[in-house]
Amino acid sequence: MIRMGSLQLIFILLISLLFRLVVNYFIPITQQINLFVIFIGMVNLILVFIIIRRLINFKVGLLSSLLYAISPWTAYLEIAANPYIFLLTFLLIFFLGIQFFSINKKIYLLLTLLVIVVYIDIFNQFTVFSDIGLLNSVNEYRGETNQSVFDPIGKIIENKYIYFSEHILFNVLKQFTPSTYFSNQAHLLGFSFSPPIYLGFIIPFMFGLIKLIKFFPKNRKYHLLPFFFLLLPSIFSKNSPDLSRLVLIAPIVFAIVASGIWELILNYKRKKYAFLLLLTIFIVGIQFAITLVDIAIREPIRLQMFLGQK
């Protein structure tokens, strides 16, 4: 059983490697292939498998690592040597260490938050408070209200503090837009039209999410807090939601999708579940093939267009 599991994991690792090599071959994001980052990506994949296996079960762990392997989201960021891939590795190792050594939960939360804050500060990415566009927009509003009978109300309602608060609130909400994850709405690395997660996975995602809400163990509620910490880099990004930064929550999304798939597999004998499982496989299968063709034909052109615009 263990040997079989290891073989399956090795097979997934090979798929992952192959997918990344294909992406790198057709889309010259960087001058030369960065094998170190691809290696880091494979470490991430193994960590995702181990953590989810410990938290849920072996099959869901395996499915999550498969999702990690074939997802354009992680593949593109690894090829581009995005710094958040390294942060993800660090956090996964950190999380695993916590599980192994049973470190105090409060210390764990504090350290996670500290690491994320330091990381985004190092990369000078707290852009939300210096958003010139937002400031201009507030000033424009004030100027317009100034000339109307509503000037006194405008002074209270339209000030930069209120708008910055609203801005942050909306940025938080934006992280939960389904089109960000299951379609090419937010372009990966600014140019790509490959979906971060294949559309068909939205079906098991819904199942996984409902299951998570219904059966989330109360004694593990502290696991939810780091999830919000992981959103912070994207929330404070100027182009929120930012897929490069949101990759920190990718393993969580993969785990939810994987547990949804597992739920569908378990209930396969019921017609509705069988239909949804087949539908998921059909939509994902087709989109995977389309994405591969797209990577070979259209993505290089899109990259050139993007670089040209820059």
Add this chain to the structure above:
Amino acid sequence: MKNLKKGKYVFIFLLLLTILGGFLRSYKNTENPISLSIDEVSFGYNAYSILKTGRDEYGKFLPLSFKSTGDYKNPVPIYSMVPSIALFGLNEFSIRLPTLILATLSIPVFFLFFIEITSSMAISLIATSLLTISPWHIYYSRYVSDHLIAMFLVILGVICFLRMIRKGRWFWSVASSIFLSLSLYTYYAERLFVPLLILSVFVLNIGVLKKQIKHTILFTLICSTICAPLIFSTFFGPDRARAQMTWVGNDVEFVRNVAVKPLQNIPAIGSENFLLFYFVARKYLNYFDPAFLFYSGLNLTKEDSYGLGVLYLFELPFLIAGIIMLFKKNIRNKKLIITWLLIGLIPASLTNNEQHPGRTFFILPMILLISAIGAMEFYKFINNYFSRRLKKIIYIIFVSLVVFNLTQALLIYTVHFPYQRGEDFMEGTKETVLYSLANKHKYKEIVFDPYRGIEAPYIVSIPHMYILFYANYDPKIYQEETKMRVDGSFGFDNFIIRKIDWREDRFKKDTLFIGSPWSLPEKDIKNEEILKKIYLSNGALAFVIVSPN
């Protein structure tokens, strides 16, 4: 006795809501939106033409599809304007009146609809209250809105349909088929939404409908009879042109970035048809974007600025609680609510605009209903889980948020909307037309440039329709006049609509030129030749009226 008293209070509350809703929808509605849009003048003049001659601007007798500016407008909004134009003449008030009346009547009608769906008085009253102040509904109530008229008819149709299922009388069967069929003649999105909705309701109520087989057959027969011309027109007639125009496959983003046209030798699996499916799915999912829902969905302000969403921010906790309750609890007609919401986004996802609040307008009743269900739960939760002091604090915070949201909406609608979106409503065109009409006798020719725009002359306006509208130009004369000139320009009476080329036109005497500063650059024109300048509310120069000496 107790029920009678309760009913009286409900009636009074509903009446107050209707009065408040009517006020919010009618107050200065001829001044804000700041000007008549292209669609409004087209609707208005065609209705005037029908009133005077029984024919549209092209001379077609009582058409079921109005060619108008080539976008083939639906007939119901136009025919519904005829009585008000007959009573009050052709002006802003008369053409906006039918929408206003139906919008105000929507408040009690929606209440009946909510009762029919949920059979809960409390939820229905909350949902109706939310409708009364809904920014989405108010916005579409204040100008000629085929979306709103269509939704009104759909709601009436569904009320009658549900009653047909419940009570099984001929009247409900006939009424529902008429209302639902008419909605198809009102707005294009309904042509997809209504059949899908009816199909879903049929599937959801198949057991009951089998018992009501006679009424179901009658319903189907009437619908088929009324819709036969429309089906023909959609698939084989002129309406097909409209469908092709708005088809998602022509979306600029899709053509340019997704399909990366023109590309050759693409394997079948990578063809653009496959990509289109996923692009439609993306558009569909994008309607769940909080930006659309809560801060810019109505497009009342500049892109990327904090405007007004289709919902208020204070509705957010209600909506979330409502969605959770919808999945958790056994709510009456739950499947219909979810199905309505999900199929309501399909028509908009198949067209080529990004997040169109008009094309998704018919999901509004279900969003209000879910919010109302959530509001009830929210209230129960606060009452059950918090101490009296905490409750007070929560209510104070919540009421402050409501007041803040409503004030923000007021500022956006009354101050920023006219400033930032005046150009979209063709602000300034009325002034140019009134000036030209007042001075018409002084000139041999009056030339209007149809291209305008502050940043660039990229907006193609239809000044001839504004002239016809504000001049109350005799439709009979207009229909019979030869409008295409020898030089390829378009004109009637002494008005000519063509692009102005100042390098050549500057030598034309006895001619009045009206155009944007792009076609009439001030630096090239002598001061005494400029007769008038027309500015937008935001101070930008929109038009220059010039006559060469």
